[in-house]
Amino acid sequence: MPTLLDFRRRIRSVKNTQQITRAMKFVAAARLRRAQEAALAARPYAKELIRVLRSTISRIAEPQHPLLERRPEEKVLALVLTGERGLAGAFNTNLLRRANEFFRANKDRKLSVIPVGKKGRDALRKAGFNLIAEYINVLARVEFGTVREISNLVTDLYAKAQIDSVYIIFSEFKTVMSANLTVEKLLPVDPEQVQEGIEGRADSQVDYIYEQPAELLLDRLLPRYVESQVQRAMLESSAAEHAARMTAMESATKNAGDVIEALTLHMNKVRQAAITKEIIEIVSGASSTA
Amino acid sequence: MLPEFMELVIVTPTRQLVRTRARETTLPGANGYLGVLPGHAPLMTELGIGELTSRGETQTEPLSVVRGFAEVLPDRITVLAETAELAAEIDLERAEAAKARAEKRLAAHDPNIDWDRAGVALQRALIRIQVVRKYRGVPANSH
Numbered sequence: 540m541p542t543l544l545d546f547r548r549r550i551r552s553v554k555n556t557q558q559i560t561r562a563m564k565f566v567a568a569a570r571l572r573r574a575q576e577a578a579l580a581a582r583p584y585a586k587e588l589i590r591v592l593r594s595t596i597s598r599i600a601e602p603q604h605p606l607l608e609r610r611p612e613e614k615v616l617a618l619v620l621t622g623e624r625g626l627a628g629a630f631n632t633n634l635l636r637r638a639n640e641f642f643r644a645n646k647d648r649k650l651s652v653i654p655v656g657k658k659g660r661d662a663l664r665k666a667g668f669n670l671i672a673e674y675i676n677v678l679a680r681v682e683f684g685t686v687r688e689i690s691n692l693v694t695d696l697y698a699k700a701q702i703d704s705v706y707i708i709f710s711e712f713k714t715v716m717s718a719n720l721t722v723e724k725l726l727p728v729d730p731e732q733v734q735e736g737i738e739g740r741a742d743s744q745v746d747y748i749y750e751q752p753a754e755l756l757l758d759r760l761l762p763r764y765v766e767s768q769v770q771r772a773m774l775e776s777s778a779a780e781h782a783a784r785m786t787a788m789e790s791a792t793k794n795a796g797d798v799i800e801a802l803t804l805h806m807n808k809v810r811q812a813a814i815t816k817e818i819i820e821i822v823s824g825a826s827s828t829a
Numbered sequence: 830m831l832p833e834f835m836e837l838v839i840v841t842p843t844r845q846l847v848r849t850r851a852r853e854t855t856l857p858g859a860n861g862y863l864g865v866l867p868g869h870a871p872l873m874t875e876l877g878i879g880e881l882t883s884r885g886e887t888q889t890e891p892l893s894v895v896r897g898f899a900e901v902l903p904d905r906i907t908v909l910a911e912t913a914e915l916a917a918e919i920d921l922e923r924a925e926a927a928k929a930r931a932e933k934r935l936a937a938h939d940p941n942i943d944w945d946r947a948g949v950a951l952q953r954a955l956i957r958i959q960v961v962r963k964y965r966g967v968p969a970n971s972h
Contacts, residue, residue, distance in 0.1 A: 583845040584842050587900075587909055750859070755875070
């Protein structure tokens with residue numbers, strides 16, 4: 540039978556946990572806001588870039604570029620974007636499960652992986668995948684330098700034909716409560732996809748004066764396009780991670796509250812029982828002496 | 830009838846810097862500076878490293894622009910810069926330090942250095958410094 544003191548200790552310890560989870564929730568909420576702002580700030584560039592790229596592609600009869608070249612998919616590279624830390628509910632588990640599905644579906648091909656985020660790195664390394672590179676501690680604050688480094692690496696490998704396609708697996712931020720697990724093809728760039736990617740102005744048939752040949756512009760535009768795709772995925776994933784953590788910590792805080800309530804009720808019952816017992820003892824003692 | 834103003838939009842991968850109406854804009858094209866007035870023929874160009882200035886109802890502060898693209902339409906200019914900074918945001922000391930660093934690297938006869946990168950770094954620092962100087966030279970009431 541636990542004593543009153545035991546209950547007090549348990550309650551105190553749960554209260555401490557609750558304070559921590561509550562603080563983590565607020566931190567995650569603040570980071571989520573920042574990540575959303577960053578994602579929003581990146582949108583105008585991506586939108587304009589796609590518009591310019593689309594009109595450039597439509598101007599070239601047979602667009603030729605290493606990043607547009609399709610090869611039979613024998614060597615597949617996957618960029619896996621996970622969280623940096625745990626305590627984010629099922630965020631990392633879900634994403635890794637989706638990644639594993641992808642790996643199973645492509646198991647006949649030569650797979651290589653670039654994890655972004657510590658959780659994914661640890662899990663994929665343990666699973667024995669061929670890690671070409673790894674990026675950790677980059678998602679807390681998505682720096683454009685990192686984005687460029689990652690996309691330079693993959694475009695380079697692709698242009699040298701060391702890989703035949705690049706996929707990016709990440710959680711797309713939908714709402715605070717839910718994220719979409721997404722697998723997108725990063726390379727080769729699909730001109731069709733660029734065409735339909737965005738609702739556009741009706742001016743895509745304008746005849747531009749080109750200061751540089753259109754092919755040269757295409758050569759400069761395509762890497763920027765890949766960069767902006769990688770950047771978007773990283774920003775989305777970072778926002779989704781913070782959202783998942785916020786939700787997880789909120790329910791943890793609530794659970795701790797429930798536990799405290801139950802423990803307090805139980806403790807009061809035990810105390811009351813002890814008091815009642817004492818009174819009975821006193822009363823029965825008094826009546827026996829009378 | 831030519832439009833009187835052009836919409837000038839300057840965006841970088843991390844943010845939208847400028848959205849304004851301009852009467853006249855000078856862009857740092859990869860093949861040299863180009864002045865653009867409203868009603869310009871549609872044009873697409875790569876940008877080099879340089880200074881972007883524009884004039885609308887009032888003089889606007891200059892920007893340093895490092896590479897990217899510009900699309901010119903009769904009533905609209907879209908600048909997709911890799912990096913761009915308003916003159917007021919540029920840290921002069923940092924730019925000077927970067928300049929000194931790049932010069933030192935170029936002066937050292939080290940065969941292993943990335944000439945291209947060091948050259949770009951130097952140009953970028955020089956443009957930043959130039960933009961800041963010009964901006965501070967402008968009397969305060971004109972913008």
